[in-house]
Every structure is written in C-alpha cells, then in structure tokens.
Amino acid sequence: MTTLLDTEKDGRPSARPTAERTRTPLQRALRTEHRPVWEEEPTKAGLAFKGVGLFAICAVILVPIWVVVVTSLSDTKAINEAGGLVVWPKTVTFVAYTELLSGGAVTRAALVSIGLTVVGTVFSMVISVLCAYGLSRKDSFAHRPLLMTMMATMFFGAGLIPTYLLVTGIGLSDSYWSMILPSAISVFNILVLRGFFMDTAPELIDAARIDGAGEWRILLQIIMPLSRAVIAVISLFYAVGYWSQWFNAMLYIQDSDKYPLQMILRQLVLQHQVPPGAMGAAVSSGQINSLSVQMAVMVLALIPVAVLSPFVQKHFQKGMLTGAVKG
Structure with missing residues (x-):
C-alpha cells in the first residue's frame, strides 16, 4: 500500500496515487479539477x-x-x-487622415454611416424585440401561422427586381430610409431572440401578472433585463450590417451627398475615383498618395467594429447558443 501512496509532509500517507508524482511540472500546472474524465491531459x-x-x-x-x-x-x-x-x-x-476628416466627402459619408447605424439599429431592435416577444407567447394571436410565414421568408425570397420595384414604387428612392427598411428585419435574429425569451422562467411572468403587470411592463422590466446578453449580440449584428452596407446605397441613392462611407470606399478601391475637393487636388498634385487615402478610408471603416466587438464578445456564447438551442 505504501508503494501506491504518496506521503504528506507530516508523514501520514496521502490518497494521491503514484501517477501524480510521475507528472511533469507542466502537466501539473495544466491539470484542472474541472477537466472531464474522458478528456486526456494535453501533451507537449x-x-x-x-x-x-x-x-x-x-x-x-x-x-x-x-x-x-x-x-x-x-x-x-x-x-x-x-x-x-x-x-x-x-x-x-497623418496627412491622409487630416484630409479625409477635414470636412469633405469622406467626413460627410462617415456622418451618414453613423446616423444610419444608430437609427437603423434602434429601429431594427425595436421591431425584432416586439416581434420575438409576441411569438414567444404561445397564447398570442395567430402565433403559429405568423411564425411559419416568417420562417418561410428565410428560404423563399421575391428577388432583387421585385424588391427594387417595391422600394421605388413607395417613394423611397434616393431616401435614407431606402438603406434601412429593405434590410431592417432578420428572421434569424428574431428566432434567436424568441428562443431566449422562451427560456425565461414562467414563474417570474406568472408572479408579475398576479401583481397586476401588463405585457409592456413584463417585457420592459422582466424579459429585457434578463436578456441583456442576446440583445447586445443581436444589436451588434444589426449595427455591423448597417455600418458595412453599400449595396442598397448603390441601388437606390443617386445623390452623392447621401452616400455612406462604404460607398466612398468602393469608389476609391474598385473604381479609383477620388472625391472632388481639397483631397482630390492633393492627390492630383502628389501631396498625398491615392493608395494611402484608400488604406486610410479602410481604417476608418474598420475602427467602429474593432472598438465595439470586444465589449460584446463576452455575451456571444451565452447570447447565441442559449437562444439558438432553445429556439
């Protein structure tokens, strides 16, 4: 028995097997008490x-x-x-950044993108949260038909031409709303929110109803505070989508003053078009290289996503997995 047991400092035998002594210091450092029994310890x-x-x-x-x-x-x-x-x-x-942010077309496009991202994200989240909460209540009006209809749109779409005719037919051409409304709702995001809302303990909702709370109060004071993780993740998805949007602007926007930043980036990189004004004159005179201008616009387009992502990163696993599995 003494050959199979270690000895504690006070001389008493220990319950640790001899295999514990044979582990290298690296293996002991990497060994955790929460490691599953079927998971082998990592080798060098x-x-x-x-x-x-x-x-x-x-x-x-x-x-x-x-x-x-x-x-x-x-x-x-x-x-x-x-x-x-x-x-x-x-x-x-920093000449390229100074010229880009000196009040020309790029500055205006950046402000347009910021406005579209803020307004579009708020609008999309309001609609998505309300729709997901309604679909998460099994006793809501036409719950099953509405859910099946929305899920069908994930697999069958009208196509680009009918969408273009609809947007222009209702008078949204050359309007900021033409860059928000056509892509305002994602059925996948609604299903993730719905799954997370359904995971809320029904006892909390029943207790709130007994205390006299209505649906609005249940949503605002119970459901949403408990769903901060998934709301943060879906908000980031919508925000990145609006910030990176350029296709709707290319289709529906004719006024270059309403172009978002991604359209300016597309003109610089793909079409090699420098916006007119002081920056165009600086590029033509050789004061600024057109390649440095292109790269500077890329950096400006990347900064918001790079800044926001770390703050939402901790919510990704909980927000996406819980909502998706439950849904």
Missing part, C-alpha cells in the same frame, strides 16, 4: 501544435490589418519605394 506536442496554429491564425488576421494601417500612415516617397503596400513604416504622417 499537442500544446506546441496548438500554439503554432493559433499564432498562424493571428498572423493571417493581423498582418493584413498592420499593412493597411502602416500604408495609410506612409507618405508618397515610402509607398513608391515599397512599390505599393508598405510593410514596415519609415516615416509616419
């Missing part, structure tokens, strides 16, 4: 492979972003010497 080779894999994935994501940022901060001489994209900065200049 496995840990090395995972580390290399994670490093490669991070490099694939971060290196292009690094190149874009460095190129946007480089002057014409550095870009010409590099023959295009700059990998390592030689000189740092």
